[in-house]
Amino acid sequence: xxxxxxxxxxxxxxxxxxxxxxxxxxxALLALPVFFFALFFAYPVAAIVARGLHVxxxxxxxQVGDVxxxxxxxxxxxxxxxxxxxxxxxxxxxxLPGAYVFARFDFRGKQILRAVVTVPFVLPTVxxxxxxxxxxxxxxxxxxxxxxxxxxxxxxILLAHVFFNYAVVVRTVGGLWAQLDPRQEEAARVLGAxxxxxxRQVTLPALAPAVAAAALMVFLFTFTSFxxxxxxxxxxxxxxxxxxxxxxxxxxxxxxAAVLTIVQFVAxxxxxxxxxxxxxxxxxxxxxxxxxxxxxxxxxxxxxxxxGGVLVSIAVLLVLPLGVLxxxxxxxxxxxxxxxxxxxxxxxxxxxxxxxxxxIGNSLQYALAATGIAVVVGSxxxxxxxxxxxxxxxxxxxxxxxxxxxxxAVTVGFGFLIALDEPPLDxxxxxxLVPLAQALVGVPFVxxxxxxxxxxxxxxxxxxxxxxxxxxxxxxxxxxxxxVRRALLVAAGFAFAVSLGEFGATVFIARPDSPTLPVxxxxxxxxxGDLNYGQAMALSTILMVVCAVALLVLERxxxxxxxxx
Amino acid sequence: MTMLSLExxxxxxxxxxxxxxxxxxxxxxxxxxxxxxxxxxxxxLLRVVAGLQPLDAGRVLLDxxxxxGVPAHKREVGLMFQDHQLFPQRDVGGNVGFGLRMHHVSKExxxxxxxxxxxxxxxxxxxxxxxxxxxxxxxxxxxxxxxLAPRPRLLMLDEPLGQLxxxxxxxxxVELRELFGRLGTTVLAxxxxxxxxxxxADRVIVMRDGLIAQSGTPLEVWQRPAxxxxxxxxxxxxxxxxxxxxxxxxxAWGKVPVPEGSSQGVRVLLVRxxxxxxxxxxxxxxxxxxxxxxxxxxxxxxxxxxxAPSVEAACALREAPELGEVVGVVFxxxxxxxxx
Numbered sequence: 034x035x036x037x038x039x040x041x042x043x044x045x046x047x048x049x050x051x052x053x054x055x056x057x058x059x060x061a062l063l064a065l066p067v068f069f070f071a072l073f074f075a076y077p078v079a080a081i082v083a084r085g086l087h088v089x090x091x092x093x094x095x096q097v098g099d100v101x102x103x104x105x106x107x108x109x110x111x112x113x114x115x116x117x118x119x120x121x122x123x124x125x126x127x128x129l130p131g132a133y134v135f136a137r138f139d140f141r142g143k144q145i146l147r148a149v150v151t152v153p154f155v156l157p158t159v160x161x162x163x164x165x166x167x168x169x170x171x172x173x174x175x176x177x178x179x180x181x182x183x184x185x186x187x188x189x190i191l192l193a194h195v196f197f198n199y200a201v202v203v204r205t206v207g208g209l210w211a212q213l214d215p216r217q218e219e220a221a222r223v224l225g226a227x228x229x230x231x232x233r234q235v236t237l238p239a240l241a242p243a244v245a246a247a248a249l250m251v252f253l254f255t256f257t258s259f260x261x262x263x264x265x266x267x268x269x270x271x272x273x274x275x276x277x278x279x280x281x282x283x284x285x286x287x288x289x290a291a292v293l294t295i296v297q298f299v300a301x302x303x304x305x306x307x308x309x310x311x312x313x314x315x316x317x318x319x320x321x322x323x324x325x326x327x328x329x330x331x332x333x334x335x336x337x338x339x340x341g342g343v344l345v346s347i348a349v350l351l352v353l354p355l356g357v358l359x360x361x362x363x364x365x366x367x368x369x370x371x372x373x374x375x376x377x378x379x380x381x382x383x384x385x386x387x388x389x390x391x392x393i394g395n396s397l398q399y400a401l402a403a404t405g406i407a408v409v410v411g412s413x414x415x416x417x418x419x420x421x422x423x424x425x426x427x428x429x430x431x432x433x434x435x436x437x438x439x440x441x442a443v444t445v446g447f448g449f450l451i452a453l454d455e456p457p458l459d460x461x462x463x464x465x466l467v468p469l470a471q472a473l474v475g476v477p478f479v480x481x482x483x484x485x486x487x488x489x490x491x492x493x494x495x496x497x498x499x500x501x502x503x504x505x506x507x508x509x510x511x512x513x514x515x516x517v518r519r520a521l522l523v524a525a526g527f528a529f530a531v532s533l534g535e536f537g538a539t540v541f542i543a544r545p546d547s548p549t550l551p552v553x554x555x556x557x558x559x560x561x562g563d564l565n566y567g568q569a570m571a572l573s574t575i576l577m578v579v580c581a582v583a584l585l586v587l588e589r590x591x592x593x594x595x596x597x598x
Numbered sequence: 599m600t601m602l603s604l605e606x607x608x609x610x611x612x613x614x615x616x617x618x619x620x621x622x623x624x625x626x627x628x629x630x631x632x633x634x635x636x637x638x639x640x641x642x643l644l645r646v647v648a649g650l651q652p653l654d655a656g657r658v659l660l661d662x663x664x665x666x667g668v669p670a671h672k673r674e675v676g677l678m679f680q681d682h683q684l685f686p687q688r689d690v691g692g693n694v695g696f697g698l699r700m701h702h703v704s705k706e707x708x709x710x711x712x713x714x715x716x717x718x719x720x721x722x723x724x725x726x727x728x729x730x731x732x733x734x735x736x737x738x739x740x741x742x743x744x745x746l747a748p749r750p751r752l753l754m755l756d757e758p759l760g761q762l763x764x765x766x767x768x769x770x771x772v773e774l775r776e777l778f779g780r781l782g783t784t785v786l787a788x789x790x791x792x793x794x795x796x797x798x799a800d801r802v803i804v805m806r807d808g809l810i811a812q813s814g815t816p817l818e819v820w821q822r823p824a825x826x827x828x829x830x831x832x833x834x835x836x837x838x839x840x841x842x843x844x845x846x847x848x849x850a851w852g853k854v855p856v857p858e859g860s861s862q863g864v865r866v867l868l869v870r871x872x873x874x875x876x877x878x879x880x881x882x883x884x885x886x887x888x889x890x891x892x893x894x895x896x897x898x899x900x901x902x903x904x905x906a907p908s909v910e911a912a913c914a915l916r917e918a919p920e921l922g923e924v925v926g927v928v929f930x931x932x933x934x935x936x937x938x
Contacts, residue, residue: 491683493679493681493683494683494685496648496650496670496677496679496683497677497679497683497685498671498685498696498700499649499650499669499670499671500648500649500650500670500671500673500675500676500677501671501676501696501697501700501744501745501748502671502672502674502697502700502701502748503671503696503700504669504671504700505669505671507671507700508671511685511696512685515685515687515688516686516687
């Protein structure tokens, strides 16, 4: 009884003085994230929208109606919505069993496999599209084997989206699942719940915020899907983002592009608002335990079958497309060889000012800087948002942090060029421009990964530390940090990965003499000829390997540390 | 000398006052135990003193200094949490030494003090153990060592022995009292267990709905409960209303003798079970034996008079009547108290 009561006490009723102090602290924590988002997100996006709608000194809002009345645009809107919903549902359906297997089962090669399923997520979308084209398209693997082609159907897009987002669910949901105390479920079993009922009544509600967060991310990614749809959708299927790109760079109709950007912005904002309302209500203090004690070897036929099923789905959906990609990189005209890789080191192709291979160094440097920015900004925001007494405005900020995932990357990149080109903010020639744009996409990951864990830390542990003489800052360092370090590492890994694979914005702002890997891949793909296609495959393979190595290092780091909690 | 005093301490959760103008003093080296059912506000009282729960009205003074505006980490009080709240990511030594690190004690001193405290609580050499590997009693000891390590001016214990089994509890409560006496620690503890409170405390404070119902030494509270609530909370159920006139009270149980100098008029009476004597049916109040509970040293017998509340008697094992037997009851003046 008393525990429940103190919970109420901690949550509800600080008098004015305490509240004011909390607000000041929160404000201080939020200052940097707010500044960052205002300057590098809101300002550029606003600038480009203004350029589209503010023509000859007049605001042309009438254009919104005109654009929305267009049946072609309506078709795009409808397709964008339903394919995003279908992709999200399909991804959850396929990846939730995977999340369970990674959280609760011990099996040989688990660490490597965890890194493997994350690789697709960090691949440039263009490469994902190409890999699926090579698998499902004309002359693709299925075509060669059975004469099956899916590239003209929506299934190619949906499967590519599952490929791309599998890791989001496994990492976000599985990460929390691994730390849920299995005794909670056992308690329910003893009270007469069947295995499924126990899961449904105890585990699912505890997982719900993480599942919702994962579903939201998948929805946002697929709603704004660009590279995948661009390549696999052909003339039939286009998402809003593809349409924005078309309007911006092919038709040069900035007005229509601006309207579509606003539409996408509003749609994403609405989804986030609903999400913020539903998730907040369900988040609760969870009992977290060390992941090692929750996982064990599968027992019985059912569990082995589940593990087997998950492994097969990973092999078919994730490994096979990657395998085809690698195979193509070695598949030179003169038989299997390293010809495409050798070509990467020469700078006489005329496509770049430097050898394509230099893109590796650029990418790593940018991604590291972007990760640093994203971790600092995201952590500050997450800590500020963790406070139980966070008010409505702060909660709104919670949702706002997710917006960069939903706003057209094309718009952001183009906006950077338009908005950040004048003193005192002339960043066009500075290398930091690319990491800044990439960090925008990384911050939501940091926040989303850390929030559930931070909110799950028992408040009385913090109180115990405070009574022993720890200042609020020490409390965070001594109590929260050790518990969230795992989440922080995962978040950093995510930020690093998305920075490395970011394409939509980077393609606009990366300088020609220092392209990133995805940009280099896209340029090579855009050129005709087997040599360029092969080089694109080779460079994609290198990018894949770089990501895999980075992720493996991260996994190792995680296991070294987990002994502590 | 007064170490801690609360003046009109009030905490409201919404419209309900969890602490309602509580005034309380704890002298230096004194062990005060706040006793009350769950929901009486006793945990909130500790949180207020620790600075974890802001006051809506009133003051908290430590060593005469008003603690308003002093955050929890600067109050230099110790608090042992109900469920320990040991830091799961640190070992035993890391937990015990935590407060010392916060106070920038040198590594060397920390090591010495941690060893000293672990010996004090009976866990020598446990510094390297993981807290998850400790039993409930060991966790309790580590939590105590952790709270004591920074030498707090006031040590507060929230249900200190709450989750332990009975024999361990009885042994630890003696150890604790002996330990606090030796260290000269000022202690404010809360518990819902009267046995624990009486064994531990110099002074007991009974709380009810955010108010102090009674304050006194264990003996005083035991002998003269302030009102029916306190009496019933202490486990006395032989409570009945009666009209006191001189040294006799007229009650539903008939005439009950009361001590000299008792308050007169309509009062509530308490007769301790030891003061309920069984006689032959003709000599006393006619009762049927409704229940017998074996209590180890004695048998608690519930007796049902006709048309009156039941009476509990404590009988020696050999003299206890059988279930359904009809007996007579008389009341002894020495075990009868007129409340209020």
